[in-house]
Amino acid sequence: MSVGDFYNYFTSKDVLAKELIIYISEYLGKNIQKINESGLSTDKKIYEIVSMYFNMATEKPEMIEYFLRVYLSNREVFGDCCEGMICVSSFITEMMLFFDDGVESDELENQDFFSAFGLFMGYLGGMVFLFGEKILPEPLEEYKESISLNIYNALKKR
Amino acid sequence: MRSKKDKKPTILWFQGVTCNGNTHSFFNLTNLEQLLNHFEILYHPSQQSTLTFDAITDCKEEADIFIFEGAYDPSMKRNDVLISDILEYYAKHAKYIIGAGSCASFGGIFKASAPKRNSGLIFNEEKHYGPLLAYSQKVINLSGCPMHPEWMGYTLRMIANNQEIEVDELHRPIELYSNLAHHGCARNEYFEWKVDADNFGEKEGCLFYKQGCRAPMTHASCNKILWNEVSSKTRAGTPCFGCTEPGFPRLDFFTTKTNMSIPADVPLGISKRSYLTLSAIAKTFHIKRLEGKLIDYKKTH
Amino acid sequence: MITKKLIDRIEGEASIYFDKNGDKVKFSTIAFPHFRGMESILKGKNALDALVITPRVCGICGHAHLMAAVRAIEDAYKNAEHKIKLNDKIETIREFTLIMEMIQNHFKWIYLTIIPQLSKLAISSKTQTPLKGAFAASIATKAIATFAGQWPHSSYMVPGGITCDPTNIDTLKVQSYLNELIGFFEKESLDISLEKFLSFKSCKEFEGLEGDIFDIEKNLFKTEMHNKGFSYDRFIVLGAHQFTKPSKLKKTRPFPINAKYVSTIDSYSPKEHSYAKNAQYKNNFYEVGPLARTMAINLPIIKNMHRRFKDSAYSRVMSRIFELAYLLKYSKTLLKSLDISEDSFVKSVNISKISTQGIGVVEAPRGPLMHAVSLENGIIKSYKIVTPTQYNIGSSTEKNPTPAQKAMIGVSQEEALFIFRTFDVCSVCTTH
Numbered sequence: 065m066s067v068g069d070f071y072n073y074f075t076s077k078d079v080l081a082k083e084l085i086i087y088i089s090e091y092l093g094k095n096i097q098k099i100n101e102s103g104l105s106t107d108k109k110i111y112e113i114v115s116m117y118f119n120m121a122t123e124k125p126e127m128i129e130y131f132l133r134v135y136l137s138n139r140e141v142f143g144d145c146c147e148g149m150i151c152v153s154s155f156i157t158e159m160m161l162f163f164d165d166g167v168e169s170d171e172l173e174n175q176d177f178f179s180a181f182g183l184f185m186g187y188l189g190g191m192v193f194l195f196g197e198k199i200l201p202e203p204l205e206e207y208k209e210s211i212s213l214n215i216y217n218a219l220k221k222r
Numbered sequence: 223m224r225s226k227k228d229k230k231p232t233i234l235w236f237q238g239v240t241c242n243g244n245t246h247s248f249f250n251l252t253n254l255e256q257l258l259n260h261f262e263i264l265y266h267p268s269q270q271s272t273l274t275f276d277a278i279t280d281c282k283e284e285a286d287i288f289i290f291e292g293a294y295d296p297s298m299k300r301n302d303v304l305i306s307d308i309l310e311y312y313a314k315h316a317k318y319i320i321g322a323g324s325c326a327s328f329g330g331i332f333k334a335s336a337p338k339r340n341s342g343l344i345f346n347e348e349k350h351y352g353p354l355l356a357y358s359q360k361v362i363n364l365s366g367c368p369m370h371p372e373w374m375g376y377t378l379r380m381i382a383n384n385q386e387i388e389v390d391e392l393h394r395p396i397e398l399y400s401n402l403a404h405h406g407c408a409r410n411e412y413f414e415w416k417v418d419a420d421n422f423g424e425k426e427g428c429l430f431y432k433q434g435c436r437a438p439m440t441h442a443s444c445n446k447i448l449w450n451e452v453s454s455k456t457r458a459g460t461p462c463f464g465c466t467e468p469g470f471p472r473l474d475f476f477t478t479k480t481n482m483s484i485p486a487d488v489p490l491g492i493s494k495r496s497y498l499t500l501s502a503i504a505k506t507f508h509i510k511r512l513e514g515k516l517i518d519y520k521k522t523h
Numbered sequence: 524m525i526t527k528k529l530i531d532r533i534e535g536e537a538s539i540y541f542d543k544n545g546d547k548v549k550f551s552t553i554a555f556p557h558f559r560g561m562e563s564i565l566k567g568k569n570a571l572d573a574l575v576i577t578p579r580v581c582g583i584c585g586h587a588h589l590m591a592a593v594r595a596i597e598d599a600y601k602n603a604e605h606k607i608k609l610n611d612k613i614e615t616i617r618e619f620t621l622i623m624e625m626i627q628n629h630f631k632w633i634y635l636t637i638i639p640q641l642s643k644l645a646i647s648s649k650t651q652t653p654l655k656g657a658f659a660a661s662i663a664t665k666a667i668a669t670f671a672g673q674w675p676h677s678s679y680m681v682p683g684g685i686t687c688d689p690t691n692i693d694t695l696k697v698q699s700y701l702n703e704l705i706g707f708f709e710k711e712s713l714d715i716s717l718e719k720f721l722s723f724k725s726c727k728e729f730e731g732l733e734g735d736i737f738d739i740e741k742n743l744f745k746t747e748m749h750n751k752g753f754s755y756d757r758f759i760v761l762g763a764h765q766f767t768k769p770s771k772l773k774k775t776r777p778f779p780i781n782a783k784y785v786s787t788i789d790s791y792s793p794k795e796h797s798y799a800k801n802a803q804y805k806n807n808f809y810e811v812g813p814l815a816r817t818m819a820i821n822l823p824i825i826k827n828m829h830r831r832f833k834d835s836a837y838s839r840v841m842s843r844i845f846e847l848a849y850l851l852k853y854s855k856t857l858l859k860s861l862d863i864s865e866d867s868f869v870k871s872v873n874i875s876k877i878s879t880q881g882i883g884v885v886e887a888p889r890g891p892l893m894h895a896v897s898l899e900n901g902i903i904k905s906y907k908i909v910t911p912t913q914y915n916i917g918s919s920t921e922k923n924p925t926p927a928q929k930a931m932i933g934v935s936q937e938e939a940l941f942i943f944r945t946f947d948v949c950s951v952c953t954t955h
Contacts, residue, residue, distance in 0.1 A: 160482075160502065163481065163482040164484040175482060237535075239559055240582075241582045242581065258654075269654075270639065335564065422683070422868045423868025451665065453671075454673065458668075458671055458677070458687040459685075459686035459688060460678055471576065475678075
């Protein structure tokens with residue numbers, strides 16, 4: 065498909081960007097929802113989320129790339145059509161539910177949402193960035209266990 | 223000789239473990255005198271009554287409407303008579319039994335006096351339990367701490383008019399308890415757009431996120447028919463404490479229980495997923511009008 | 524021989540055991556049989572929960588409990604070096620709603636208790652209108668609810684201020700409720716203007732007047748209540764307010780006073796266990812309530828009443844009625860002084876930072892109400908409540924009777940029962 069064809073479906077770069085980010089957010093959101101509803105214990109859920117995220121980074125690198133590099137670092141691309149975090153709401157909601165369940169079941173320490181969210185997503189984002197820069201010596205999946213354990217140990221109930 | 227038809231229905235208002243709050247709430251009812259003219263008061267703890275307290279505890283008279291205020295304590299005696307015996311007697315002969323207030327309905331605050339012993343008339347919090355279980359079909363619960371006077375006014379007027387009072391699964395009249403305390407709160411717009419109140423004493427901001435307001439989870443008509451005809455807790459900037467629900471009293475009244483900043487309880491009947499999706503979006507907007515003062519007085523303090 | 528008399532219609536019940544000489548009371552003991560354990564319910568809870576739970580000690584004076592609780596917590600803040608400086612608006616609105624609760628209480632007591640009981644004693648056949656008291660009370664509580672959200676059981680006072688932020692709409696409405704209430708009192712109870720009533724300097728000026736209040740006055744004379752019901756003739760006022768003056772009074776002589784000298788002891792009630800504890804000041808019994816409060820501010824008519832009739836049942840009843848009138852006028856002045864542009868709330872540190880003790884004292888309708896709280900990281904370690912009826916209507920020995928016991932000596936049982944009620948008994952508060 066040529067670049068020109070692309071613009072037959074999307075009226076502008078902004079709209080294209082917005083649709084992409086919603087697509088990615090919903091993709092992530094749907095997968096995390098399945099994990100949230102799985103009935104697994106919190107430490108196992110963390111593993112599943114990390115695993116899903118790393119799988120996506122390995123199999124569909126362009127999606128994560130786009131999410132991390134373009135969306136998060138070029139917010140102005142989205143202009144007025146993506147106020148606040150409306151475009152990533154599906155993903156954020158599922159992460160909120162994950163944390164809520166974890167505290168309710170007494171497995172996670174109760175703390176500010178952004179402290180916990182920042183730790184989780186910042187960590188994952190950092191690893192995927194290193195992967196993208198081809199700095200990691202091992203394939204991403206080799207790090208799933210240790211990353212999950214670190215996240216769990218950082219957030220678990222003291 | 224008076225025919226039975228001319229006789230006014232009789233009321234017997236009796237108390238268990240109580241603070242008298244429901245009695246005093248009832249005194250605030252508009253047109254109280256007019257309402258009471260439809261009834262004969264056999265006994266009331268503060269009003270003129272046909273019978274003395276001694277006569278009441280003798281358990282020889284019958285009352286059409288037996289109103290019980292306060293929690294039930296099986297070991298409690300009044301005038302040297304066990305209230306369990308008094309309750310059993312009047313319940314058997316009454317046409318209607320009314321639990322006035324949350325203590326009589328579910329145990330309420332005075333269940334906390336003896337949590338393993340005290341209860342309401344037919345409920346112990348939400349569990350079916352209590353001295354008058356055998357007469358459940360006659361029981362109407364007017365929960366609230368205290369109950370609103372108009373709830374008792376409604377119930378008595380319906381009875382005087384021979385109209386049937388439909389109740390919910392907790393025996394509360396559905397016409398009174400189908401609204402949530404949230405309906406009619408003057409801070410609704412702040413709830414819609416998730417603008418939290420930062421402090422007490424301000425006209426602005428929703429009290430749900432930090433100040434522990436239970437209104438979206440509480441069945442009550444407080445913001446619909448107003449208290450003392452003029453106001454309500456939330457209209458005076460106080461969070462709703464959920465006093466009409468079986469779980470009252472809870473703990474940490476003035477704070478919202480959160481799990482990682484996420485409200486542990488969300489509005490009744492709404493899934494957490496739906497609620498969080500909506501609020502997460504709303505919370506990221508910054509609406510100038512709602513973030514500023516409601517009334518911008520020109521003069522400075 | 525000791526006869527037992529059950530008293531109801533006192534926000535609960537009590538039993539008086541009369542020991543009589545012929546038909547005159549030699550001595551009596553009083554038992555309050557019910558107990559709810561409010562102090563232990565509060566243990567282990569967050570301090571702010573006291574603002575919701577303590578009003579449930581009592582349905583008619585719950586608002587006074589709310590204010591005592593908030594003062595106790597604010598005192599704990601002060602002792603933790605985080606003193607909260609309240610402004611005039613906060614103090615004025617809190618005071619106003621407290622006074623309105625006192626007013627509704629006195630209206631109910633006059634019409635639901637005193638008129639029926641006195642009429643029985645005086646064998647008066649005049650038609651009674653008890654619901655007048657309820658109606659007047661409902662106007663007063665409308666005024667409270669405009670600021671406090673509702674009455675009974677508001678929790679609108681929080682450490683640092685109040686939760687409401689009224690506009691002129693609210694204050695003007697409250698002014699009109701107050702005017703309506705004064706108009707009602709003048710028309711239905713006094714039959715003369717409030718100003719005229721407040722201008723009286725001597726009981727003689729009551730003569731020849733009609734109206735429910737003056738009927739009470741006439742019946743008090745008819746039943747010799749100006750010569751009966753004498754007690755210790757010593758009083759205390761503990762709550763800090765503008766409408767009275769904290770002080771200890773021996774007859775009319777004032778002395779300074781300090782809440783730290785209040786103590787409680789078990790009551791003496793050999794015939795039946797009583798859950799009420801007797802409250803004392805410096806290990807002595809003192810009378811509290813409207814007579815004490817009006818004596819403390821030297822109101823001319825109260826001085827005159829006391830000069831002629833000491834602390835008789837007459838003085839006790841008429842001073843409460845006069846306090847009602849006095850507070851109606853006072854609350855008008857208070858409302859005028861309100862500046863709504865001030866802040867409703869003064870922010871301070873989170874309650875979890877407070878690990879000290881605090882005492883809150885207010886004048887409740889029947890006398891001083893004290894809440895003493897001990898906090899650890901904002902959690903209640905202990906909570907102690909002392910209510911006004913504990914000072915007036917404790918039960919002690921014949922050698923050292925409480926004010927009510929002393930007042931009932933030497934009269935007939937019928938008269939004693941009336942004198943008992945002139946203290947305005949609140950059974951639920953007494954035992955809490």
